[in-house]
Amino acid sequence: MQTYTYALGGSFVLFLSFVYLRELYIDEETQNIFRNPLFWFSIAFLIHFAVNIPYFGMLNYLVKNQLKFATKYYLLIMDGAICLYNILLTVGFLCMKAKVR
Secondary structure, eight states: OOHHHHHHHHHHHHHHHHHHHHHHHHOSSOOOGGGOHHHHHHHHHHHHHHHHHHHHHSHHHHHHHOHHHHHHHIIIIIHHHHHHHHHHHHHHHHHTOOOOO
16 A cells, blocks of 8 residues: 555645635625535544554554554554444535425
8 A cells, every 4th residue: 555645635635624624714795604515524534634644654563563553553542433424514514405395
């Protein structure tokens, strides 16, 4: 796996998510951010890549030197982050639901 490429791409997505959330916070026209699907998508990507980048950035080292730690980290931290990521994406998609008239 190209872990350095993944870490670079993930860092870029992390940066873009942070910038979007900052702009959303600064914008005075925003009324309810919790109904904005892009808010939920940005939070999902922010959390997902904040957990994944350090792990995959060090994966080659961890597999060679700390395999037991890498396995436990994946089972405890990564699985929880993946579940949270999918839940937040689902909330974002539910916010896109068309209003019934």
